[in-house]
Amino acid sequence: MDTEGQAGPSLTPGRLGEILAALGGRIEDTDQVVELLQKAVDLAHDIIPGADSCGVTIDFDGSTYTATYTDLLTLTVDRHQYDAGAGPCLQASRTGESVVVDCTDRDDRWPDFTDAARAEGILSVLASPIRTLDGVIGSFNLYGLRDHAFDDIDTDVLEGITTTVGRAIGEHTRYSDAASAVRALREAMEQRAPIEQARGIMMAMDGVDAEAAFAALSDEAQRRGLRVRDVAAEFVQRTSTGRTDAE
Incomplete structure (x- = not known):
């Protein structure tokens, strides 16, 4: 049997459980939702050998867009579906069932997409x-x-990831309606620059990795009751001013 598409012998059910447990966690802020989604697509890319490009499509209440992705190819292929209003990703979203498509075979459901x-x-x-x-x-x-x-096997692994992601998002959105949460998620995506700037500065100054830098920003945001992006913007401004004064 061809096993190239499988997650591999080292990814035991116990190990997968540990990975998913680390992926989950309490979500206090929409910026943290975006971070969770990005971690999830990076994880899928790492542990599913056939996953050369990965992304998350939000398709809810008339709004359809790509929330996070591993590369520009993901955006390009997503756009083909969004423009047509149909495709395997939209099918999965609208039927609630996983979809597998081999584009080398003729698929009468979405011939233009394949x-x-x-x-x-x-x-x-x-x-x-x-x-x-x-x-x-x-x-x-x-x-x-x-x-x-x-x-x-790949389908089972991906469904485990989506279950973890969906549970975390659901816990965050239970205090607001889903439509508002989806709008806030798009806003968080579009205003992510301060977070990436702050994270880069912290990594350079403190020698920490990207995950630790974001965790520090999140902890500060939670302590002060602010959004992560607002804390990040303050940090960037403060460090920039400090550098200018030092110069």
């Missing part, structure tokens, strides 16, 4: 719905550069 995906070099797609307390809000999407890249 043609466009092949033109981009994508031969395989796996999409899994993201469920929250308010229902399905989108899908977690994997794109592969080889044919038949995903199997049942």
Whole structure:
């Protein structure tokens, strides 16, 4: 049996459980939701061998967009679906069921999409719905550069990731309606620059990694009752001013 598409012998159920437990956690801020989604797509890219490009599609209340992604190819393939209003990722979101597509085979459901995906070099797609307390809000999407890249094991692993992500998002959104949460998520994506700037400065100044830098910003935001992006903007301004004064 071809095992190239499997998660690999080192990824035991126990190890996967540890990884998912580390992925989850209390979400206090929409900026932390974006961070969680980015960690999740990076995780899927790392542990599922066939996942050459990964992303999360938000598809809820008339709003459809890519929230986080590993590379620009993900955005390009997503756009083919959004423009057509149909495709495996939207199908997963709207039916609540995982979808596997091999673009080398003719698929009468989305012939235009499979043609466009092949033109981009994508031969395989796996999409899994993201469920929250308010229902399905989108899908977690994997794109592969080889044919038949995903199997049942990969589907199970991805569903484990989406379950963890959906639970964390659901806990955060339970105090507001899902439509408002989706709008806030898009705003957080578009205003992420201060966080990335602050994280880069902290990594250079303190010798910490990206995760530790974000954790420090999050802890400060929680202590002061502010958004992570606001704490980050203050930090960037403070350090920039300090450098200017020192010069």
